[in-house]
Amino acid sequence: MNTIAVINQKGGVGKSTTALAIGAGLILKGYRTLFIDLDAQGNLTYTLGATTKGYNALGVLQRPETAREEIQHTKQGDIIASSPALAGADTLITQTGKEYRLKEALETIAGEYDYCIIDTPPALGIITINALTACTGAIIPSQADIYSLQGISQLNSTIETVRKYCNPSLSIMGIVLTRFNGRSIIRREVAEMLEQTAEQLHTKLFKSRIRECTALVEAQATKQSIYKYSPKSNATADYKALVNEILGEE
Numbered sequence: 001m002n003t004i005a006v007i008n009q010k011g012g013v014g015k016s017t018t019a020l021a022i023g024a025g026l027i028l029k030g031y032r033t034l035f036i037d038l039d040a041q042g043n044l045t046y047t048l049g050a051t052t053k054g055y056n057a058l059g060v061l062q063r064p065e066t067a068r069e070e071i072q073h074t075k076q077g078d079i080i081a082s083s084p085a086l087a088g089a090d091t092l093i094t095q096t097g098k099e100y101r102l103k104e105a106l107e108t109i110a111g112e113y114d115y116c117i118i119d120t121p122p123a124l125g126i127i128t129i130n131a132l133t134a135c136t137g138a139i140i141p142s143q144a145d146i147y148s149l150q151g152i153s154q155l156n157s158t159i160e161t162v163r164k165y166c167n168p169s170l171s172i173m174g175i176v177l178t179r180f181n182g183r184s185i186i187r188r189e190v191a192e193m194l195e196q197t198a199e200q201l202h203t204k205l206f207k208s209r210i211r212e213c214t215a216l217v218e219a220q221a222t223k224q225s226i227y228k229y230s231p232k233s234n235a236t237a238d239y240k241a242l243v244n245e246i247l248g249e250e
Ligand SMILES: Nc1ncnc2c1ncn2[C@@H]1O[C@H](COP(=O)(O)OP(=O)(O)OP(=O)(O)O)[C@@H](O)[C@H]1O
Pocket: 010, 011, 012, 013, 014, 015, 016, 017, 018, 039, 041, 043, 120, 121, 122, 178, 179, 180, 210, 211, 212, 213, 214, 216, 217, 220, 235
């Protein structure tokens, strides 16, 4: 099973939107895909129409052996959902080996899926560390602004710590530009700077850039995947290109 964590401690950069679009894109291509919503905000859980009642992802972090029973099957795909109590994970998950809970959980279901897509909260706490420890690769969504650039450098030190202590084979698959507007000069300039930042992190800026696109917001409001809601939108084209790039099928 290929496990991809979508991470960025900066809020509102397009993590949930990107996690959803990558997972839905993989499902369209016929891959058996499991979503994991590790954000207490529950955006993925909402869009897939899963319930936040029950132990869900927090239960899995506390008792990794329960992973299989916490999977919900929805029309849009399988998900281990979020719940509001996940917000307390940093104080609840403190035992020795706390970084490895999700990794252990995923090992019990790895034969059943081709891909696992993990959405993470905008923080660098125990949840994001679990996601980075459990994943084979991480994707960093970012907007083209200076604060985002600054945030990625901070993120890199967490990634290096996880590599050193918990997951030596962790790879950063790439940075993906979201809500991109190519007409703005400053955005283009920052995109170039992001390319350099990516190089410093020994990764790449994905060639596929996700343009600013209202259809994405509408799709989320109506709990549909972008591919179904608006097959001809820029976002559909951009996310399809991103999925192909991830699969090496450009
Ligand atoms: N390409 C886009 N075009 C237009 N709106 C977008 C695009 N990508 C994301 N958005 C919108 O931007 C907002 C933030 O996106 P999203 O929730 O995916 O970010 P996030 O990084 O998951 O946020 P958080 O850190 O709070 O979890 C959402 O309202 C989403 O609909």
